[in-house]
Amino acid sequence: MSDKGKETPRFLVGRSAELATLARHAEGARREGARAVLVRGPAGIGRTSLLAAFADRSAAAGGAVRYCAGSEQAEDGRRVLGRLLGQDPHALPEPAATLPGTPAAHAAYAFHRRFHRHLAGLLAAGPLTLVVDDAQWCDEASLRSVDFVLRRATALPLLVLFAQRTECHGPGTDMLAEFLAQGRCATLDLGPLTRADTARMAVRTLGRPADESFLRHCAEISGGNPARLVRLLTGVSAAGLGPDAAGTRHLRRTGDAVLAESVTAHLAGCPGPERAVAQALAVLGRSCSDPLAALSGVTGRRLTEALDALRRNGVVDGPPEDTAGGPTGGVVRPAAGHPVVTMRDAVRDAVLAGLPAARLESLRARAARVLNDAGRPAADVADQLLLLKELAEPWMLAVLRDAAAEAPDRDTSRAAIRYLRRALDADLTGTQRQVVRIELARASAPVAPATALCHLRQALADATTPGERAPIAVEYGMTALGTRDAPDAVRVLGEALTALQPEPGTDPADTELRTSVAATLLVTAVNEKAALAGVQERAAAWPVPPGDSPAERRLLSGMGVLAALDGRPARQAVALARRALKVEEPAPVGWWVFGASLVLGIADETDEALTGLGRVLSSSWDRYEPGLHMAALSGRSVVRHSIGDVGGAAVDARAAVDLAETVRGPSSPLPYIALGSALLSQGQLERAETALAHGGRRGVDRRIWEWHHHLYTLGRVRRERGDLDGALELWQRCGRSLEEAGVTNPVLAPWWLPTASVLVQLGRRSEAAAVAEGAQERVRRWGTPRGIGLGLLAAGVVADGRARLDLLAEAVDALAASPARLEQAKAQYQLGYELLRHEDTRGARRHLRGAIELATRCGYHILGGLARKLLVAAGGRMPQLAASPVDSLTDSERRVADLARRGVSNKEIADALFVTPRTVEMHLTNVYRKLDVRGRAELPRSLGAPGPLSPRPPERVGPPAGAHAPGR
The missing domain is CATH 1.25.40 (Serine Threonine Protein Phosphatase 5, Tetratricopeptide repeat)
Known part of the structure; x- marks a missing residue:
């Protein structure tokens, strides 16, 4: 044995109850005779500090104290007995050689008697306390000598205090267990420090009260272990920090290292079953008892005891399992009722780092097999397979593919990529490799389309027949969109x-x-x-x-x-x-x-x-599928904008932009173009320009839908800025690009309508007439009310006199039969403007009020402002537009909402309006959003179309200076 020495701590916190317990035992020994107490706890829990503090108090009260400590080094016990006897340990005879020529048992008995006589001499002077620290390392002969004295000093004031590190198994462990089994020794188990104890420790070390967050981190990292807590606080002090936010950040950085070092030291001396369970749990990460037992080889009660010991020492999170069904703290209970034990990442890393490479590889392979045989989710098994150096068994490939197939969403798609990349390392046939590459491309497409295309190109290169290449080509095409x-x-x-x-x-x-x-x-x-x-x-x-x-x-x-x-x-x-x-x-x-x-x-x-x-x-x-979702949001924004739901269009476009800015890699410019169009209609020119600048990035000019909508909308911005030449150049460029691509649809990006309008404003009427005439055949061929109405509007813009008024009136009627509320409002404005020029103020005011009403419902603020100015200039008053959001509903939404308010079911509404039930649901969703209600019961009673506006008396007035038709 080696002398560990008595180390008096600087201060003792949180052990007042334990000190009182020891004091009661000391008083009992003085009054009733010899007794022993075994103080137990894991490393760092404060056994030595508690015994040293009690010894100091006993000595201060006039009692005699003898202190010794065991050592991990195997010795004969003389050093322990020597300290207890107060003699040179090497001057003592061997226990078995005290009486030469007698049996060993007689020699040991004689040795015990001599030890007893010596202590009896000490007890004659008064109460005596013997302190044996780290008693688990003492040899059996020494402990039996102490036991011999205890049994023969029943009337003497002797108190023997043993301290045992619970997770270690030394030469004296069995003897201590025998003491307890025979009832000759009381126990005192040391638990973790309380939150209040932690706070007092922080004040003593750092000099001032600690923040709540600081204390919480101290408690979580230390687990109430005093030695670990002292290391944490000393590190904060050495860094010149206090128990505040800065100190908390320091704890986050250093706490895992402190915990890992403590756990490593503990595992080095713990019993084999406990170490095997810790290593198995480190490999598994988290586990219930069955896989943990299968991997560690420790079962039944031994497994429970090992887990309890690991919890006490901070290796496993949470307190022991509550078999009575109470709270389990850090122990997770899955639906099946089996507790799941967990291990912190830092602890797990420390345990794994201490394993030899071959042992770790073997454990991981066995862990994968155990989890697979237990029917655990494929992802749990695949996570083990990812770490293996070699995929040696055929079932491993199937598990990796299954795990990837179960990971289709954003949070798990990267895991699917890892699984399939690992699958490529297996010994695959040519067909298997093609299949895995295709699956890997599908998993990569949402987050890394370029990588997905690379895998598909490799699969195409490996394909040998048209039948093999065709499905890969389909994947390639869809991924390349x-x-x-x-x-x-x-x-x-x-x-x-x-x-x-x-x-x-x-x-x-x-x-x-x-x-x-x-x-x-x-x-x-x-x-x-x-x-x-x-x-x-x-x-x-x-x-x-x-x-x-x-x-x-x-x-x-x-x-x-x-x-x-x-x-x-x-x-x-x-x-x-x-x-x-x-x-x-x-x-x-x-x-x-x-x-x-x-x-x-x-x-x-x-x-x-x-x-x-x-x-x-x-x-x-x-x-x-972020790419498709962005496109659908942008497309719905464009459609909503086309029917006059500018607010809804802006909401969809913003959602698409938000998604575009969170997706890794290149994304479609269409969300920004759709947002720019909606913002422009709302009168937010600067924000619209910013959005369109994002939408006009390099490469967009090869795309049909995005490029031409970009040019068309940017031209609208230029016109609102007063740059007519710049707007005209953009629209004409749009027309040329559509022609080059072979796109002849007149309403995809109707550049020709504002082009004709601006050319007229610039005095280039013949050019305007040619542009308008060139569009007529195409709009008639397309044949929709919107297209026909826009064609009439363009013809009216370039016509003169009464013909101009007639064409504009026809355009208003044609657009009224379409869902194009924005275009209808523009046509109403244009007709009102022309009527005012022809001094028909009554008709002008009627159409201008109609334009204002439509623009207000649509959220088309630019046109609404122009129409209001022109109406005032025409001598009219502003129309008393209803402030209710009901006016923002489209005709279809209004019809569906009215039927829904009357209790008609979605299916009955669909049958009555000749639409699908899904369409009814979509309309109701829009109605609830616009009216800010939660369901049918909150729909307002008045949902019918508003009545006609009362006309004002006509007054003669000229058009305002600078007024112009907004075109499209």
């Missing part, structure tokens, strides 16, 4: 389609595959200026499919988009789009629904368009 690789995807899809030439007796599955490739080719090409013309020419020879399969419906959607871009009669494009959407498939909604919905939107079938976009938004949110 909106990226700079889209033109290459068009090429790949075109080659794949050519290679899949149909033959007599072709299998239906092959036909479906070919149709899928064709549909993806259209979806990929319809937004690429350089590719559109070639694909249009190729698709012109394709027969229109019946739409009986998912692939055929996707092809119908692409054909509908082509028909719309080509400017064919809207009824043809609408028929194709409707056939594409006629079945709500159980499969996830994709880009084909988005494309068909946009076709319906520009063809004035806005209710159906919003319904389709709602389907896309719901599906893309559930599956975490």
